[in-house]
Amino acid sequence: MLVRAIHEAALAELVDVGLGQLGMEGIARRASTAKTVLYRRWASTHELVLDALAQAHPVEVPTPAANDLRADLVAALVLLTDWMRTPAAAAVSAILAERERHPGLVEALYRRVFDPRGATFTTTVLRHYADNGRVDARRLTPITTQIGEALVFKLAIDLGRTPNAEEVAAIVDEALLPALGI
Numbered sequence: 001m002l003v004r005a006i007h008e009a010a011l012a013e014l015v016d017v018g019l020g021q022l023g024m025e026g027i028a029r030r031a032s033t034a035k036t037v038l039y040r041r042w043a044s045t046h047e048l049v050l051d052a053l054a055q056a057h058p059v060e061v062p063t064p065a066a067n068d069l070r071a072d073l074v075a076a077l078v079l080l081t082d083w084m085r086t087p088a089a090a091a092v093s094a095i096l097a098e099r100e101r102h103p104g105l106v107e108a109l110y111r112r113v114f115d116p117r118g119a120t121f122t123t124t125v126l127r128h129y130a131d132n133g134r135v136d137a138r139r140l141t142p143i144t145t146q147i148g149e150a151l152v153f154k155l156a157i158d159l160g161r162t163p164n165a166e167e168v169a170a171i172v173d174e175a176l177l178p179a180l181g182i
Contacts, residue, residue, distance in 0.1 A: 052091075127140065
């Protein structure tokens with residue numbers, strides 16, 4: 001599918017050349033299509049990249065019965081560690097590194113990609129369990145909803161790799177569940 005090839009090309013081009021050098025010509029060349037094809041759908045490289053990131057961003061899906069919070073939180077953080085090894089994650093890093101030069105793009109990244117999906121990889125799970133009376137909704141603060149994701153990123157920085165399954169389970173067992181009073 002052409003749109004998917006264009007999305008992949010946009011993310012790869014962003015990672016390879018950076019935000020400052022990103023252009024429709026490079027994306028078109030990488031996607032083996034004409035630049036005019038891109039402009040018919042996207043007004044700018046930023047619009048194209050945001051669209052590509054929205055399509056590439058995974059969403060955690062908690063168990064419908066809300067009967068295994070630990071497993072759902074572990075699964076959400078594994079989804080994050082898997083995503084961290086994708087071109088989409090590298091593209092997000094490239095955008096965030098340009099926060100001062102492109103604050104509007106960073107704001108749009110959060111508004112159009114992250115916020116509609118719950119803002120963090122565990123938020124959808126936590127809200128699902130709160131809605132089902134399994135977690136005290138008052139415990140879902142801006143801090144507790146970010147603990148799991150923050151620790152995954154911290155370990156990735158410290159270790160130079162994404163956390164493994166054992167480390168993800170420890171984040172859930174030793175930090176996230178206790179912060180929720182569980």
